[in-house]
Amino acid sequence: MKDSSARDRVLDAVLTLFAEKGYHETSTQDMAEAAGFTKGGLYHYISSKEEALFAIHRQAMELFNQAAEGVVRQHPDDPAAALKGLILEHINTVERNHREIRVSMEGLRCLGGEHRVLIEKSRDTYLGHFEKVLARGMGEGVFRRGDPRLMALFILGAINWVHTWYKPEGKLSAPEIGDLFADYVINGLKA
Helix, strand or coil: CCCHHHHHHHHHHHHHHHHHHCCCCCCHHHHHHHHCCCHHHHCCCCCCHHHHHHHHHHHHHHHHHHHHHHHHHHCCCCHHHHHHHHHHHHHHHHHHCHHHHHHHHHHHHHCCHHHHHHHHHHHHHHHHHHHHHHHHHHHCCCECCCCHHHHHHHHHHHHCCHHHHCCCCCCCCHHHHHHHHHHHHHHHHEC
């Protein structure tokens, strides 16, 4: 059995490299050196560079999906509060896990085959949380009628790229940005 704490250390070192240099610019030799292994030792914990990216991306999607599930459970009868919570938690997740989110958002196109299929399935699950809240809100007359999937894609298109410009030392905190984004979206959707 592989030592999971050593694997976590390897993935953390690789995550740092991917965040600083990018996926394509990081070699397996870079990964081995950063993790304190030879290339052969590195392969004891990860079988390929793509496997490392997949593990990082899977972790990021688990963070998003866990946060979304908590929000939906917390607001089962209030679509506006649920949508606001989904937007806030998304932006807070980006702030708390900036490296993971940045690498995963920018790395999807680098995944192939089964890895890509699994991540797209996880992303579809996440999209589904937004879509269901929007459909419920539209059905109850809280939000204007429309296409819940298209609106969910619109919202995620706006908030997915916060990682590219958000700075913790900036004018607004992540929760303040989340509140503003949520207010813009919800006020634009009101029936």
